[in-house]
Amino acid sequence: MREGTLEARLLDVLGRDAVVMGEGVAAYTVDGLQPRAAVRPATVEQVSELLRLAHAERLAVVCWGGGTMMGLGNRPLRYDLALDLRRLDQVVEHEPADLTATVQAGITLASLQERLGRHGQMVGLDPPYPRRATVGGTLATAVAGPRRLSLGHPRDITIGMRVVLADGRVTRAGGRVVKNVAGYDLCKLYTGSLGTLAVIVEATFKLYPRPRAEAALFFSFEGAEGACRLAREGRRRGLALASATVQRQEGAYLLLARLAGTERAVERSALELHSLASPLGGETVAGVMDRWEAAMAAPAGPARGLTLRWGLLPARLPQAMERLGDLSPSLLVAFPTVGTLYARWEDIDDAAALMAAEGARRLAREWEATLTVHSCPAALKEGLDVFGEPPSSWRLMRQVKERWDERGVLAPGRFLGRL
Amino acid sequence: MPVERSIVRELQRIVGKRWVLYRPEELIVYEYDGTIERALPEAVVLPGSAEEVAAVVRVARRHGVPVTARGAGTGLSGGAVPCEGGIVVATTRLNRILEIDPENGIAVVEPGVVNLEVSQAAAPFGLYYAPDPSSQRACTIGGNVAENAGGPHCLRYGTTTNHVLGLEFVTPEGDLVWLGGRTPDPPGYDLVGVVVGSEGTLGIVTKAVLRLLPRPEATITILAIFDDVDQASEAVSVIIAQGILPAALEMLDRATMDAVEPYIHAGYPPDAGAVLLIEVEGLREEAQEQAQAVQGICQELGARELRVGFSPEERERLWAGRKAALGALGRLAPSYYILDGVVPRSRLPQVLRGVYEACERFGLRVANVFHAGDGNLHPNLLFDEREPGATRRVLDCGEEIMRLCVEAGGSITGEHGVGYEKRDYLPWIFSQDDLSAMAALKEAFGTAGLFNPGKVFPTHKGCGEVSSAMRKAIAKVGPDAYI
Numbered sequence: 001m002r003e004g005t006l007e008a009r010l011l012d013v014l015g016r017d018a019v020v021m022g023e024g025v026a027a028y029t030v031d032g033l034q035p036r037a038a039v040r041p042a043t044v045e046q047v048s049e050l051l052r053l054a055h056a057e058r059l060a061v062v063c064w065g066g067g068t069m070m071g072l073g074n075r076p077l078r079y080d081l082a083l084d085l086r087r088l089d090q091v092v093e094h095e096p097a098d099l100t101a102t103v104q105a106g107i108t109l110a111s112l113q114e115r116l117g118r119h120g121q122m123v124g125l126d127p128p129y130p131r132r133a134t135v136g137g138t139l140a141t142a143v144a145g146p147r148r149l150s151l152g153h154p155r156d157i158t159i160g161m162r163v164v165l166a167d168g169r170v171t172r173a174g175g176r177v178v179k180n181v182a183g184y185d186l187c188k189l190y191t192g193s194l195g196t197l198a199v200i201v202e203a204t205f206k207l208y209p210r211p212r213a214e215a216a217l218f219f220s221f222e223g224a225e226g227a228c229r230l231a232r233e234g235r236r237r238g239l240a241l242a243s244a245t246v247q248r249q250e251g252a253y254l255l256l257a258r259l260a261g262t263e264r265a266v267e268r269s270a271l272e273l274h275s276l277a278s279p280l281g282g283e284t285v286a287g288v289m290d291r292w293e294a295a296m297a298a299p300a301g302p303a304r305g306l307t308l309r310w311g312l313l314p315a316r317l318p319q320a321m322e323r324l325g326d327l328s329p330s331l332l333v334a335f336p337t338v339g340t341l342y343a344r345w346e347d348i349d350d351a352a353a354l355m356a357a358e359g360a361r362r363l364a365r366e367w368e369a370t371l372t373v374h375s376c377p378a379a380l381k382e383g384l385d386v387f388g389e390p391p392s393s394w395r396l397m398r399q400v401k402e403r404w405d406e407r408g409v410l411a412p413g414r415f416l417g418r419l
Numbered sequence: 420m421p422v423e424r425s426i427v428r429e430l431q432r433i434v435g436k437r438w439v440l441y442r443p444e445e446l447i448v449y450e451y452d453g454t455i456e457r458a459l460p461e462a463v464v465l466p467g468s469a470e471e472v473a474a475v476v477r478v479a480r481r482h483g484v485p486v487t488a489r490g491a492g493t494g495l496s497g498g499a500v501p502c503e504g505g506i507v508v509a510t511t512r513l514n515r516i517l518e519i520d521p522e523n524g525i526a527v528v529e530p531g532v533v534n535l536e537v538s539q540a541a542a543p544f545g546l547y548y549a550p551d552p553s554s555q556r557a558c559t560i561g562g563n564v565a566e567n568a569g570g571p572h573c574l575r576y577g578t579t580t581n582h583v584l585g586l587e588f589v590t591p592e593g594d595l596v597w598l599g600g601r602t603p604d605p606p607g608y609d610l611v612g613v614v615v616g617s618e619g620t621l622g623i624v625t626k627a628v629l630r631l632l633p634r635p636e637a638t639i640t641i642l643a644i645f646d647d648v649d650q651a652s653e654a655v656s657v658i659i660a661q662g663i664l665p666a667a668l669e670m671l672d673r674a675t676m677d678a679v680e681p682y683i684h685a686g687y688p689p690d691a692g693a694v695l696l697i698e699v700e701g702l703r704e705e706a707q708e709q710a711q712a713v714q715g716i717c718q719e720l721g722a723r724e725l726r727v728g729f730s731p732e733e734r735e736r737l738w739a740g741r742k743a744a745l746g747a748l749g750r751l752a753p754s755y756y757i758l759d760g761v762v763p764r765s766r767l768p769q770v771l772r773g774v775y776e777a778c779e780r781f782g783l784r785v786a787n788v789f790h791a792g793d794g795n796l797h798p799n800l801l802f803d804e805r806e807p808g809a810t811r812r813v814l815d816c817g818e819e820i821m822r823l824c825v826e827a828g829g830s831i832t833g834e835h836g837v838g839y840e841k842r843d844y845l846p847w848i849f850s851q852d853d854l855s856a857m858a859a860l861k862e863a864f865g866t867a868g869l870f871n872p873g874k875v876f877p878t879h880k881g882c883g884e885v886s887s888a889m890r891k892a893i894a895k896v897g898p899d900a901y902i
Contacts (some may be wrong), residue, residue, distance in 0.1 A: 088680055096660065100763070120662055121662065144605070177833070179790070179793040179794070179795050181833065181834055183845055189609060189610075191609070218576050236633045262705050346639075368601075368602070370605050391605065393607070399864070401608075409833070
């Protein structure tokens with residue numbers, strides 16, 4: 001379709017204020033690729049119309065939320081339209097007495113938490129940069145910050161979804177009740193699918209009550225073992241740990257433990273962590289700057305540096321951290337009870353980054369871990385699949401992609417195995 | 420299509436002669452599950468390894484014979500009921516706990532392992548497996564995975580889907596693959612998430628990696644006794660609305676207690692209108708504060724009596740009574756029909772009133788015993804199938820109750836599954852497009868009707884039709900049923 005025709009069709013579907021063409025599209029660059037147009041629909045119907053058009057014309061569509069994770073994923077094979085969902089920012093239904101809420105995909109986490117907070121509730125999503133990160137983006141990337149320790153993974157709290165399929169049909173999965181086994185749980189399939197199967201436009205969550213008390217504790221250790229062990233021991237004892245992060249800083253390993261719960265539970269948990277820390281060689285320190293957000297972010301735009309993410313068995317983390325610590329990363333952050341490890345090198349040229357990524361792959365095999373190249377310069381993505389080698393179930397995944405998006409409308413090439 | 424002798428011989432070559440059953444007298448114990456539905460398979464295979472399961476699937480596929488996987492047969496939606504003319508893959512011999520890894524909080528088990536055995540194996544390390552269906556002494560992990568089994572303590576900890584990290588899985592092609600794994604955030608689509616709860620229609624699980632949780636420091640059990648059901652269900656709604664999430668929050672009504680007490684002597688008051696069996700867990704401090712808050716709410720809503728401070732034996736008896744409630748109902752009537760619906764927790768009092776009204780209108784006695792904190796209702800309609808027209812009335816009443824749940828914004832099944840029985844109700848909550856997206860998953864897996872055809876979704880292939888007729892004859896549950 002020629003540019004003039006494309007513009008006319010988009011204007012027809014969405015109206016003037018929802019279509020960006022020309023210079024404005026530069027803001028929607030993904031891995032060095034600019035789309036032909038960006039669209040900002042205000043209704044689910046418009047999203048549906050748009051996908052109908054894209055499906056008929058075989059246009060490739062990449063979804064956008066706050067752009068905090070757009071660096072994650074393989075380079076799209078084609079990129080015609082940026083679908084910016086941030087105008088879909090409504091709370092559709094919040095029934096405080098049910099501890100559930102249905103919201104549109106474009107609402108930011110900060111804004112949603114503020115709304116729920118008025119009723120003493122919160123949603124258990126914990127992406128970096130919540131002022132920009134949207135609900136839809138958090139689900140599509142399945143990004144879970146350190147509070148995953150207490151709140152679970154996005155997949156565990158999402159009880160319903162409304163999505164627009166590649167051909168524009170609007171469908172639902174799950175429901176609005178906290179327990180439900182009616183039909184296949186397609187919410188799970190869409191969570192973490194990086195916009196390659198469907199466009200998430202609405203989600204229903206089970207909510208948590210807000211904790212009455214919170215506290216933050218910081219401990220410094222010489223080695224990673226003590227820091228990780230303290231966190232795991234705290235969890236084993238059921239202490240009121242909301243999150244635990246271990247980060248390497250100036251050669252030391254810092255444990256940042258956040259506590260949440262009732263006043264007495266938080267108070268006792270703090271005392272117990274303190275008394276557990278000393279025998280493990282930990283010293284209490286103050287005023288530590290939490291680096292997990294910087295480690296996890298994979299912003300859009302020309303990416304500098306290299307961020308790698310490993311998924312390990314938690315018990316292997318200390319050894320892995322020490323090993324990587326020797327390679328002088330600018331950031332080294334782990335969630336010690338979960339087994340997630342982020343390492344970032346800020347100033348690294350492409351050749352060195354490629355070598356590092358290959359070396360990281362070898363380490364992953366040695367550690368029986370998974371490795372994702374979480375963020376890297378676009379040029380690097382030419383030669384590698386950022387998600388690594390396809391697993392034994394890859395054929396099923398390919399068949400799912402083919403069945404859901406036969407025409408390659410939804411972020412083609414962006415997923416594992418360039419699906 | 421009947422299984423021919425040549426297929427039996429092929430199966431025997433894979434698993435060994437003694438592990439293929441095909442004589443009618445051997446097959447009869449494999450014809451049922453916790454529902455009334457029955458169908459005789461042509462053969463039952465008992466493989467001893469994942470590779471054997473895969474080989475059996477390849478044979479079945481080549482001959483176009485449907486396959487039904489079977490654990491303990493305690494399911495409540497016909498998931499393990501064979502397809503007529505099909506073969507059953509029983510996981511009886513795949514019953515090994517392969518690994519308990521306390522450092523990483525993981526268990527690796529075969530599908531035939533009994534649910535409770537996982538917690539027992541993990542107990543020396545202070546760990547346990549959280550999902551606790553009432554049938555947990557009998558039901559298997561494979562079945563739990565297939566049905567996304569719940570249980571009383573799922574209120575706080577979530578259902579099976581929240582505790583499965585990875586699955587070894589036989590695809591419809593007969594390939595052995597891993598979905599997910601032991602480490603967090605495996606790359607690719609979350610196929611574990613869709614296979615859990617797929618009711619045996621996508622493939623057969625041959626190993627499961629399960630998450631183990633540390634045992635909580637303190638557990639406080641509270642029995643709140645009410646004169647009437649309305650007060651009790653109000654209390655449930657208020658507890659949730661105040662943001663209190665107990666570990667378990669169960670309700671038993673008078674009819675249920677009438678059945679349970681003479682049989683189990685669990686300690687439920689015989690003259691109460693309803694009781695709430697509540698458990699709060701966590702650190703001592705936390706559990707105590709929650710217990711006080713819960714008791715305060717119950718008192719305010721007119722609880723006649725609050726009992727706490729149970730000994731471990733007393734607690735176990737209360738739970739034994741709760742978990743064996745369904746079996747006990749047989750004392751009240753020759754037949755009963757179990758319903759499984761979900762409503763938003765704020766609507767519980769209203770819907771429960773509707774349930775009693777409907778039953779009165781249909782002239783049926785009802786016993787309610789259910790996961791109140793989740794809004795997961797289990798009305799059990801009591802009747803005598805020999806009485807002319809009784810079965811019809813039960814089915815009509817059941818359908819009306821399902822409608823009440825859906826109209827309140829709920830679901831047609833919270834934990835038992837769709838199976839045959841409820842596939843016609845799916846369109847009440849899903850559009851044709853919603854359902855075709857689900858059906859697309861089956862196509863993507865390439866099942867071609869190989870696994871449990873006719874369940875969850877309607878099909879034109881043989882065994883669904885047989886059961887459709889049987890569905891009309893639903894009258895009572897089998898001997899191994901639990902809710």
